[in-house]
Amino acid sequence: MPFGIIHGFGAIGALIVVWWFFRLLVVGAVVFLVVYAVRSLSKGDNRMRYGKGPIAHDDSAKRILDERYARGEISAEEYREMKEELRK
Missing domain, CATH: 1.20.5 (Single alpha-helices involved in coiled-coils or other helix-helix interfaces)
Incomplete structure (x- = not known):
């Protein structure tokens, strides 16, 4: 067969x-x-x-930075420096 x-x-x-x-x-x-x-x-x-695109990445980086500052993980000076770095 x-x-x-x-x-x-x-x-x-x-x-x-x-x-x-x-x-x-x-x-x-x-x-x-x-x-x-x-x-x-x-x-x-x-x-x-x-969060894989450029706009969402910038937003999430700033959000994470804001959260770290709010939790007290970084100082105000570090926060300002990192925020300025993100704007570049």
């Missing part, structure tokens, strides 16, 4: 299997492309939201 289920159907059975494999391959490729397109189009928005 060389082809399992299609044994006895000859070349027609083999073509049916190849046709279904091709259809599944095409559907899988379309699904992949849609997912890839959606992810790449929304990537710019997510970069800013999750």
